[in-house]
Amino acid sequence: xxxxxxxxxxxxxxxxxxxxxxxxxxxxxxxxxxxxxxxxxxxxxxxxxxxxxxxxxxxxxxxxxxxxxxxxxxxxxxxxxxxxxxxxxxxxxxxxxxxxxxxxxxxxxxxxxxxxxxxxxxxxxxxxxxxxxxxxxxxxxxxxxxxxxxxxxxxxxxxxxxxxxxxxxxxxxxxxxxxxxxxxxxxxxxxxxxxxxxxxxxxxxxxxxxxxxxxxxxxxxxxxxxxxxxxxxxxxxxxxxxxxxxxxxxxxxxxxxxxxxxxxxxxxxxxxxxxxxxxxxxxxxxxxxxxxxxxxxxxxxxxxxxxxxxxxxxxxxxxxxxxxxxxxxxxxxxxxxxxxxxxxxxxxxxxxxxxxxxxxxxxxxxxxxxxxxxxxxxxxxxxxxxxxxxxxxxxxxxxxxxxxxxxxxxxxxxxxxxxxxxxxxxxxxxxxxxxxxxxxxxxxxxxxx
Ligand SMILES: Cc1cc2nc3c(=O)[nH]c(=O)nc-3n(C[C@H](O)[C@H](O)[C@H](O)COP(=O)(O)OP(=O)(O)OC[C@H]3O[C@@H](n4cnc5c(N)ncnc54)[C@H](O)[C@@H]3O)c2cc1C
Numbered sequence: 001x002x003x004x005x006x007x008x009x010x011x012x013x014x015x016x017x018x019x020x021x022x023x024x025x026x027x028x029x030x031x032x033x034x035x036x037x038x039x040x041x042x043x044x045x046x047x048x049x050x051x052x053x054x055x056x057x058x059x060x061x062x063x064x065x066x067x068x069x070x071x072x073x074x075x076x077x078x079x080x081x082x083x084x085x086x087x088x089x090x091x092x093x094x095x096x097x098x099x100x101x102x103x104x105x106x107x108x109x110x111x112x113x114x115x116x117x118x119x120x121x122x123x124x125x126x127x128x129x130x131x132x133x134x135x136x137x138x139x140x141x142x143x144x145x146x147x148x149x150x151x152x153x154x155x156x157x158x159x160x161x162x163x164x165x166x167x168x169x170x171x172x173x174x175x176x177x178x179x180x181x182x183x184x185x186x187x188x189x190x191x192x193x194x195x196x197x198x199x200x201x202x203x204x205x206x207x208x209x210x211x212x213x214x215x216x217x218x219x220x221x222x223x224x225x226x227x228x229x230x231x232x233x234x235x236x237x238x239x240x241x242x243x244x245x246x247x248x249x250x251x252x253x254x255x256x257x258x259x260x261x262x263x264x265x266x267x268x269x270x271x272x273x274x275x276x277x278x279x280x281x282x283x284x285x286x287x288x289x290x291x292x293x294x295x296x297x298x299x300x301x302x303x304x305x306x307x308x309x310x311x312x313x314x315x316x317x318x319x320x321x322x323x324x325x326x327x328x329x330x331x332x333x334x335x336x337x338x339x340x341x342x343x344x345x346x347x348x349x350x351x352x353x354x355x356x357x358x359x360x361x362x363x364x365x366x367x368x369x370x371x372x373x374x375x376x377x378x379x380x381x382x383x384x385x386x387x388x389x390x391x392x393x394x395x396x397x398x399x400x401x402x403x404x405x406x407x408x409x410x411x412x413x414x415x416x417x418x419x420x421x422x423x424x425x426x427x428x429x430x431x432x433x434x435x436x437x438x439x440x441x442x443x444x445x446x447x448x449x
Contacts, residue, residue: 031083033070037316037377041080047088051169054193057084058435059167065438066193068137069109071130072403073317075440076141077189084193086136092116093196101158103198106136110153111306114298122201126150126233127301129349136194141403142186142361144370145301146251146351147233148324152363155356157185159198164191165435173198183419183426186360188402190423190441191430206254207232207300208292210262211276212269215245217335219267224328227267228352231260233301236350237278240338245269246347247276249290251300262292278303279347279374315346316375316382319401320389324352324367326396333392334371340388344381346374359419362399370401383407410444420445 031043045067048054058064063081070077086107093103095117102122104113110124111131117123126145128138135153137143144152159173162184170192172181184191220227220236228234233251238244248269252260264271275284275291286304289295299305322330331350334341341348349372353363362368371393375382386407390398399416400406406413414420424446431437442448 031070033072033077035071035073035315035317035377037073037379038075038078040078040083042082044082045085046082047085049088051089051163051195054084054086054089054163054195055167055169058163058165058193061435062433063435063437065436066136066189068107068134068140069132071133071137072141073405074403075438076403077137078440079438086193086195087134089195090134095120095122095201097122100201101198102201103159103196104135106134106160106194106197108135109133110135110138110298117201118204118296118298121204123204123297124153124199125156125202126153127298128153129303131298131302131304131306135197135199139185139197140187140189140194141401142358142363143403144351144353144363145233146235146353148228148352148367149354150233151354151356152361154185154358154361155354156199157197158200159196160184160194161196162187162191162430163193163195165431165433169195170430179422180426182357183359183423186358186402188360188441188445190427190436190445192436205297206294207297208252208254208260208262208294209288209290209300210250210252210260210292211272211290212248212250212266213246213272213276213280215248215267215269217243217245219269220245221328221332223267230266234352235278235303238348238350239345240335240341240348245350246280247272247278249278249303253297254294278349314377316377316379317373317401317404318375318382318386318389318406319370319372319404320393320398320406321353321362321366321368321370321401322393322396322398324369327352327369330369330371330393330396330398333396334389337388337392340385341373344375344378344385346376348373359423360402360417362401364417364419372401372404375405379405410447413444414447 031040065079067083089105090108091105095102128143139154142152162170231250231252235249236245237247277284351370353368355367390408
């Protein structure tokens with residue numbers, strides 16, 4: 001994809017009328033997700049221009065889905081009826097330096113917010129591998145970065161505003177509606193249209209990033225905790241072959257006491273002397289700066305740079321969360337499947353995420369590691385492999401990423417979310433007729449169909 005095409009894509013406005021008549025659908029030719037593996041059930045969409053527009057539009061529809069930046073690989077965002085985009089409501093609404101929060105329109109992307117925050121002297125605690133995703137869409141699916149002390153991106157949410165199925169505006173905050181709030185942040189698009197999000201911020205910080213090559217698997221097994229604890233954010237990339245982790249990405253804050261000393265050798269891995277892509281064969285041109293060059297937090301926390309096509313493009317993704325305590329056992333269980341996995345794989349990434357208190361987060365009350373797979377775009381092969389992986393991870397109670405591909409039986413998935421009944425009660429309160437429900441939610445969350 002060319003840079004120009006990418007910028008058009010991330011603007012979220014390709015083919016979307018800037019001045020659509022109020023409460024009207026716009027019909028494009030076809031609408032796909034970012035990876036192109038999914039054509040949505042309709043191309044009917046409406047780009048909201050104001051909160052009143054959102055409220056009126058939602059009130060008038062009998063069925064719809066809110067669409068973010070379309071980065072999910074599965075059908076969680078899909079609709080056969082029509083989409084509402086809040087991409088035009090992507091402005092900073094308020095920066096409260098004293099309270100250390102920023103409130104943004106829900107359509108804003110991290111890549112838009114971060115430079116603004118940095119200029120004002122603030123930072124977010126963490127970012128995903130790419131900055132191109134919408135804040136509301138990312139938080140709705142519990143999108144995460146890495147770092148054993150860092151909760152997922154949704155854990156930074158302090159308040160949100162939601163337009164319910166009736167078109168009412170509800171404000172929920174960590175301070176005032178503790179329980180209801182915890183149920184709504186990872187909302188899976190099931191509760192309504194999130195129109196504003198308030199995020200916790202902290203003073204801006206600088207980071208350095210290093211990549212190490214060829215960490216022996218035996219070292220990972222013996223020293224997993226020390227490796228994870230070595231820096232603010234650690235990612236392990238493997239193709240599961242050769243009894244080694246191919247790359248270890250270390251992102252370190254430069255403040256006193258947090259700095260990684262970047263020895264030449266790290267648990268048997270060698271410090272790279274050039275910038276690398278997570279898939280070593282690909283050009284590192286679209287990757288964030290490495291080699292210990294200091295830079296602002298938002299240009300080091302993601303692996304991919306804003307303004308370039310992230311990741312590999314034509315790909316599929318799956319990811320499973322297991323309790324941190326079972327990290328090594330889970331990794332070794334999958335390593336046994338290496339000859340089944342590798343032919344279909346571009347790369348696996350292993351990350352640590354701190355526990356949170358958000359009901360539908362895969363890290364609910366559980367420090368976790370996430371084992372991620374970027375697959376070649378061959379769904380028939382991947383769909384045969386996922387049940388094998390899910391079976392192997394079954395003893396660890398694995399939970400799949402809400403926005404990525406999985407084949408787990410809904411009854412199994414549902415049984416792994418202890419707060420699911422509470423979540424369903426919330427969803428029924430805000431959306432009694434199932435206006436925001438789609439087939440994905442019916443099957444995996446409501447347990448119907
Ligand atoms: C190249 C690539 C890299 C990725 N890297 C990571 C990573 O590092 N870590 C990670 O955890 N995930 C990662 N993901 C997955 C991605 O972060 C999630 O799929 C995320 O949900 C994408 O946000 P979106 O805005 O594109 O969501 P969409 O796909 O547009 O929507 C996702 C869900 O959010 C709902 N939603 C969106 N906006 C609203 C709103 N305003 N109100 C209510 N509901 C809403 C939708 O209805 C849907 O249910 C990656 C994906 C890609 C393609």
